[in-house]
Amino acid sequence: MTLELRNVSKSFGDKTVVRDLSFVVPTGQVFSLLGLNGAGKTTTIRMILDILRPDSGEILWQGRPLQAHRLGTLGYLPEERGLYPQMKVLPQLVLFGRLQGLSSEQARQAALQWLERFGIPQHRDALVGQLSKGNQQKIQFIAAILHNPDLVILDEPFSGLDPVNTELFKSVFRELVEAGKTIIFSSHRLDHVEALSDAVGIIHRSELVLSGRVQEILDAQPPHTVRIGADPDAVRRLLPPGADVRVERGWVSVPVRHCAPDELLRNLVQHGVRVTHYEWIRPSLQDIFLEKVGERP
């Protein structure tokens, strides 16, 4: 009961864009695809959607090719807007619902519920092209999930959203997870990825360079920094000259490679320095990503 990519490759001309990609997403899990611009994420998503055919390899949902499943199995939010700007919101959502196998009435009821959930029932009769960017993104999101698909693919779902709407999208996202949906999503916002995903795959130059459960990847990293609540000068005095001591918002940070953390804490206490906080910091997903791709995103 999974989405499975087995040794999938795709080239355009002589350029290989996805090379021998394999991963498994169990039903009900959230899997994030990460990578720099041009790494091959959207191409991978398009192959899962059967918009593009892999040159080799297989893509299976519940053990069968996606085309073999009933209409409406899949919901997709594309990175580029895919709406009709000259069409009104409600008729447009009804159209999308019907294309996914709903009756007009089912599509209308679902659209009205989701417009309410996203806080924009008043826009049902507006032209889509006249809505703000964030509200168009809400319509795009509704179009992806209106027909209650089992597999939901979201390409950059949070782009163009203000902080309030980002939180709203996150809460809808969590509701989809609670409802047992399998979700594949791609985002350059690694804080969202860390907060929302069960597992990630990092694609770099067309290849999967790291994949696994987020918590296991994070737990496997040794701490790289000590964050201390204490007088920065007192900390500096107890470190070798030239140690990289940073002070940010009242916290003192020292890379682990510049101090022996246990010894530093002992020394601080022995020297009577008041320590209000002492924490070992592990690399975040953003740190791990930057290390794997070796470049800034």
Ligand SMILES: Nc1ncnc2c1ncn2[C@@H]1O[C@H](COP(=O)(O)OP(=O)(O)OP(=O)(O)O)[C@@H](O)[C@H]1O
């Ligand atoms: N239809 C196509 N014909 C030729 N090259 C293509 C085609 N589609 C994508 N590419 C190339 O494949 C590479 C991967 O593109 P893709 O859109 O999959 O990257 P991405 O990881 O989604 O990037 P981004 O984060 O910028 O969306 C890019 O170099 C792109 O130019």
